[in-house]
Amino acid sequence: SQQGEEDPQALSIQEGENATMNCSYKTSINNLQWYRQNSGRGLVHLILIRSNEREKHSGRLRVTLDTSKKSSSLLITASRAADTASYFCATDFQGAQKLVFGQGTRLTINP
């Protein structure tokens, strides 16, 4: 399967701590994207990192990409209760016409 594998499946931390989620994939990509989904809602695009980039920042989000290991990580710093959601990586494989989503990491921020 070309599907991205996310790790961990669930993560529970205290407010103010950092949260790290990982995504691994199997074939060459054009880019990798991270999305957030609040319960019962659609997904919201967070950040896109291209295959020739190694790190990208957006506010409290930091994404890294290691194409040699075929993996990416999403770091949320200084977490807040509002960050509680599921986070999905989506891979844009070379030659594919669609994104492939991972199974997601369910993040819970405890006050």
Add this chain to the structure above:
Amino acid sequence: EADIYQTPRYLVIGTGKKITLECSQTMGHDKMYWYQQDPGMELHLIHYSYGVNSTEKGDLSSESTVSRIRTEHFPLTLESARPSHTSQYLCASQTGGREQYFGPGTRLTVT
């Protein structure tokens, strides 16, 4: 918030009924997608379109059909609903940069 809309948000219907889930976007995106997602689970691509009069089946076998007569409109139809169709259906459109914008979803329950 992205300009992509789905109606209805919630639907409860009986087995055998025909239903159409509506999806519209005002961003002029050519590519649009339908995903099926059970609560807390991964997304499964069921249909996609590259533009007007273009439709393709996705990775998940589905008894639904789609049409794309106008750029902004991508409805999904179930000719005969069954309890196995109970799920959340997410519609998305894609930018030229390959980021996807999602609608809020339709939560369908078939009794």
